[in-house]
Amino acid sequence: MNQNILENEYIEKFPKGSHLAKMGNFLRQKKNPTILEFGVERGASTKAFIWLTEKLNGKVYSVDINDCSNVSNAENWKFLESDDLKIDHVLNSFVEIKKKGVDLIYIDSYHENFHVIKLLNLYFKYVKKDGAIFIDDIDNIEYRKSYNIKKESAKFWQCIVYDLTSDAVKEFYYNNMEKTHYTKYFGENGLGKFYKLSNLFEEPNPYKKLWNYNIFIKILYPYLRKLAKLIRL
Numbered sequence: 298m299n300q301n302i303l304e305n306e307y308i309e310k311f312p313k314g315s316h317l318a319k320m321g322n323f324l325r326q327k328k329n330p331t332i333l334e335f336g337v338e339r340g341a342s343t344k345a346f347i348w349l350t351e352k353l354n355g356k357v358y359s360v361d362i363n364d365c366s367n368v369s370n371a372e373n374w375k376f377l378e379s380d381d382l383k384i385d386h387v388l389n390s391f392v393e394i395k396k397k398g399v400d401l402i403y404i405d406s407y408h409e410n411f412h413v414i415k416l417l418n419l420y421f422k423y424v425k426k427d428g429a430i431f432i433d434d435i436d437n438i439e440y441r442k443s444y445n446i447k448k449e450s451a452k453f454w455q456c457i458v459y460d461l462t463s464d465a466v467k468e469f470y471y472n473n474m475e476k477t478h479y480t481k482y483f484g485e486n487g488l489g490k491f492y493k494l495s496n497l498f499e500e501p502n503p504y505k506k507l508w509n510y511n512i513f514i515k516i517l518y519p520y521l522r523k524l525a526k527l528i529r530l
């Protein structure tokens with residue numbers, strides 16, 4: 298552990314067991330870590346990253362579609378107002394990432410499965426070997442527990458979005474199993490982690506649709522099993 302960091306201050310910024318701490322603990326293993334963050338808003342994650350990388354002599358690069366430049370004036374932080382899918386614009390603005398890659402990417406911008414998958418496919422190669430990509434909001438249990446069918450249609454859609462994102466992220470893993478390890482953390486709406494095994498600048502595998510059974514088979518499964526036994530399938 299780095300000696301510049303007071304543990305009580307660290308725990309204040311990265312509370313024990315939190316998703317932020319999962320990323321903070323990962324970064325503390327790195328020398329001069331660089332972070333690329335998608336989604337800043339009011340800067341909760343950004344400020345924590347900035348604080349930690351100041352101690353570790355690292356850098357934070359953040360992108361948001363809205364102007365969030367007032368979140369911090371720290372020297373080790375660069376902000377770009379842009380759609381994060383505009384990779385050429387992002388990399389030409391953050392040339393260090395284009396040339397040397399990053400240790401950690403944090404995806405917390407537009408929470409839709411198609412967006413997250415595009416980001417993974419675009420930016421995976423810019424993560425260094427033994428670096429990681431973290432993806433926020435991939436588990437819907439908090440919404441399911443508090444859902445009120447009469448009042449909260451937004452929560453209904455949110456449940457589906459998080460499920461679709463979780464499935465899409467898992468599918469990305471299945472397509473790239475020799476290039477990355479995948480972990481899903483529960484709580485706080487879920488957090489995915491890809492630990493990168495392949496080298497910097499190596500592309501992810503092209504998307505290949507994997508066989509899966511039809512969702513209705515799941516519902517019919519008990520009856521199909523009985524039928525299969527009856528006809529000795």
Ligand SMILES: C[S@@+](CC[C@H](N)C(=O)[O-])C[C@H]1O[C@@H](n2cnc3c(N)ncnc32)[C@H](O)[C@@H]1O
Nearest residue numbers: 336337338340341342361362380381405406407
């Ligand atoms: C959930 S908030 C980010 C929260 C922040 N990481 C935190 O911990 O406080 C999502 C942010 O993503 C931004 N966003 C949405 N779509 C985006 C896109 N296509 N490109 C970049 N940022 C986007 C929104 O403007 C919003 O500020």
